[in-house]
Amino acid sequence: MSEQAETLPRGGEMPTSDFIKQLVAVIRAEDSYGSWDGKSDAELLEEFIVTKEERRDMPIIGDPDPDILWRVEKFYEAVALLLEKRTGARAAQMSKIHHEGFGRIVLLSGRLVVLSKHVRDIHRYGFETYAKLAEAGETATQDAADMVARFPDAANA
């Protein structure tokens, strides 16, 4: 959102991460006309970055921007696909986001809620750095995989 010049690159270093790779793949899959072919991964994901300063400047009134909801959806889509690669469990995403910016997002596999996240201030959805984005995605995927391991029968029902 902010276009101010910064001495450190915004978002920091791009980490080596299965989750980041999956998220980039999810986003590139939507680029049917190849208009993002020239963009680097960092450029594709730059809207996922929200620095502390930017966060302070973001209002949390009004309906959340559809672009934000799109990014939240892509994040959990990447979690679901990475989960499938690692465990074989296919998960579907559902969400219930109130227009005031709070809500719940779940990933469902068979009869199991493999991931359940309550969100708030979704107007400010984002991560300070690419490293934190990667960490959040990896943690969510690991939590979901743990849940599949804990209740395999429900996940396969």
Next chain:
Amino acid sequence: MSEQAETLPRGGEMPTSDFIKQLVAVIRAEDSYGSWDGKSDAELLEEFIVTKEERRDMPIIGDPDPDILWRVEKFYEAVALLLEKRTGARAAQMSKIHHEGFGRIVLLSGRLVVLSKHVRDIHRYGFETYAKLAEAGETATQDAADMVARFPDAANA
């Protein structure tokens, strides 16, 4: 929707049903100003009735009427509350309805998907008779209760 005169009462007899009682209670709970106090249960639920003739006349184009989505929500709210009375499991509802009228509705209790329904032609949501409405609610509640009995650990997680 239709106001044509009919020889049989529209929707038929009102059955004795825990589900119907629960659904009526859910709807009356929204009537903060008592403006429906004078309405009978049959009148309160009359919009849940869609006869075969009415169904044929209902277009399935355009966004589903918000009133229909409200009725679908009340139906599953009643299922959730009846489930809680019978099993103690508290379930939250989530839905993902495409504006073309298809989608999925789930009830989640703990880590368990206690009920999962795929819906289509939601523009025509309704039941031919009150007896069929009652039966659908009872069946959904029983299915959910069976699922809680099958995976109690996930439901309590």
